[in-house]
Amino acid sequence: MKFGIIVFPGSNCDRDCLWAVEEMKQKGEFVWHDSKSVANYDALILPGGFSYGDYLRSGAIARFARVMDSVKTFADKGKPVIGICNGFQILLEAGLLPGAMLTNKTLKFICKYVNLSVENNTSPFTNKCEKGQILRVPIAHKEGNYFCDDTLLETLLANKQVAFRYCDEKGKINAETNPNGAVYNIAGITNKKGNVLGLMPHPERAMKETLGSTDGKIIFESVISYLKKR
């Protein structure tokens, strides 16, 4: 399987994502933001970082990069696209995922391990997980406070688009286990079709025991398994 990792000016998790893909014994390549085509990849990753300095709003300028037209076409074909952290913010700004990001309720940049509850284990990104499985994966962001209105939240729930929610180590979900103020403790969502995932936590940073967790691997394993069956 070949993963394309989109590199914007200011991306800084691109190398980590490539390393994670190679750690899973898959091929990965960087794709410059000015590229015209992404057709020869099986899956795409929009990595974390600070594309265009986070000017105006996180992801607001990156969504107009030339490569984004082909990312849209790629997603429309039902192929898997993962946006991690800044990548999630870009997918929201581009309208590939619904909702928007606000500044963390604490106004602080939060960099720490959190626990995620797998809410939907039927997506291409979670099919190897048990429903309710708890994943320990780090977050590192200042604009990760996911916002949607009540109507959109109802739609997300009805379509099983909520992929991950912030919880404690036992799976308890409440205001105390919500690091950034996100609506419904949302840490990650998919589009309606299920082939586009955005998540604030960094699975590519949880691939080895020495990093503190290997729970990020299951997301990559799920995508690879999905692609093999496709």
Place this chain on the structure above:
Amino acid sequence: MPKAKIYVTFKDGVLDPQGTTVKRALDKMGYKNIEEVMIGKYIEVQIKGTDKKQIEKEIDEICDKLLANPNIEKYTFKVE
């Protein structure tokens, strides 16, 4: 050259953590009359042209496409 003065603010019902924090600071400073603080963005755009209607149309378009995120923000502007 005409100049557009653009204000981007949060829509009603959207949490504004910066505004809330500044409000709390003002409370602590003893300003008892402060009801609410909202922090938004102010943007100035210099734009070529003489047709005010056309300029307003263009500014409205760039606000909608880039300067504001309609999911969470609203905007107003005046062209001078």
